[in-house]
Amino acid sequence: MLIENSILSQFIFLIGEITLLFILGSIVFAILMVTLALISIKRGKIYFPSLIKAGVVLVEGLMKALFRLFGLEDQQVNSFFIELHNSMNKRAFEAVPVSDRAIFLPQCLRSSKCPAHLTPEGLKCKCCGLCMIGYWLPLLEKMGYRVFSVPGSSFIKRMVRKYRPKAIIGVGCMGEVKEGLEMSDKLGLISMGVVTLKEGCVETYLDWEMLLEIAKLGVDPGTIPPDLITLPKNNNT
Ligand code: SF4
Known part of the structure; x- marks a missing residue:
C-alpha cells in the first residue's frame, strides 16, 4: 500500500x-x-x-x-499578422495563373449614391463614375481576374464554391481581412489581404495601388492593361 x-x-x-x-x-x-x-x-x-x-x-x-x-495596439498587431500572412503566401500566390485568381472587394467602397443592384454574385457595378470601383474593376478583369464586390463573407464562400479560384485577394477593414485570411487557410485557398484606409460601412477608401501591386504578382507585364500604368489622380478614393 x-x-x-x-x-x-x-x-x-x-x-x-x-x-x-x-x-x-x-x-x-x-x-x-x-x-x-x-x-x-x-x-x-x-x-x-x-x-x-x-x-x-x-x-x-x-x-x-x-x-x-x-x-x-491590437490594430498594429493585426496589421503585422496580415503582412506576415501576405509575405508567407507571396511565392505560392505568384505561381497561380490569373485565370485561377479572384478579388473580393467590400461593397462599402462604393458611393452612397451607387445605382448598382445587389445580385446573387454581389454588386453589379455600372461604372457610373461615382466611385473608383468603376475605374478599377474593368481593368482588373482585363488582367484576367474575377472581381466581386460583396457585402460579406457568406458571398465570398459561395463564389469560392462556385468558381473554385486557387488564390484570392481579399479587401476589407482590418478585422474582416484577418478573419477572411483565416477562413481562406481553412478552405485551402492561397490568400492575400489588403486593408482599407478607412474603417466603416459607407464610402470607405482603398489604396488601389497597393491592391494593384499584389494583383500584379507573378503576372506577365505584357498582359497588364496600359491604363493600369497611367493611374488617374486621386486614385485612392
Ligand atoms: S462606379 Fe460602380 S460601384 Fe461605384 S457607385 Fe458607380 S455603380 Fe456603384
Missing part, C-alpha cells in the same frame, strides 16, 4: 513538473516570437516568417498579451 502511494505521488509530481516545463517553455517561446516580431515591425522587414507564423498558431493568445505588455 505504501509503495503504491509512493508511486502515485511520484507520478503526480512528474505530471506537475512536465506541466510547469510546458508552461515555461510556451512563455519563453512566445517571448522569442514577440521579440522577432517587434524587430520585424521596427525594421519593416519580416525575419523568419515561418517561425513567427508557427508561433502565432501555437501561442497566439500569449503573444497578443505580450504585445499589449510592450504597448502595441
Whole structure:
C-alpha cells in the first residue's frame, strides 16, 4: 500500500513538473516570437516568417498579451499578422495563373449614391463614375481576374464554391481581412489581404495601388492593361 502511494505521488509530481516545463517553455517561446516580431515591425522587414507564423498558431493568445505588455495596439498587431500572412503566401500566390485568381472587394467602397443592384454574385457595378470601383474593376478583369464586390463573407464562400479560384485577394477593414485570411487557410485557398484606409460601412477608401501591386504578382507585364500604368489622380478614393 505504501509503495503504491509512493508511486502515485511520484507520478503526480512528474505530471506537475512536465506541466510547469510546458508552461515555461510556451512563455519563453512566445517571448522569442514577440521579440522577432517587434524587430520585424521596427525594421519593416519580416525575419523568419515561418517561425513567427508557427508561433502565432501555437501561442497566439500569449503573444497578443505580450504585445499589449510592450504597448502595441491590437490594430498594429493585426496589421503585422496580415503582412506576415501576405509575405508567407507571396511565392505560392505568384505561381497561380490569373485565370485561377479572384478579388473580393467590400461593397462599402462604393458611393452612397451607387445605382448598382445587389445580385446573387454581389454588386453589379455600372461604372457610373461615382466611385473608383468603376475605374478599377474593368481593368482588373482585363488582367484576367474575377472581381466581386460583396457585402460579406457568406458571398465570398459561395463564389469560392462556385468558381473554385486557387488564390484570392481579399479587401476589407482590418478585422474582416484577418478573419477572411483565416477562413481562406481553412478552405485551402492561397490568400492575400489588403486593408482599407478607412474603417466603416459607407464610402470607405482603398489604396488601389497597393491592391494593384499584389494583383500584379507573378503576372506577365505584357498582359497588364496600359491604363493600369497611367493611374488617374486621386486614385485612392
Ligand atoms: S462606379 Fe460602380 S460601384 Fe461605384 S457607385 Fe458607380 S455603380 Fe456603384
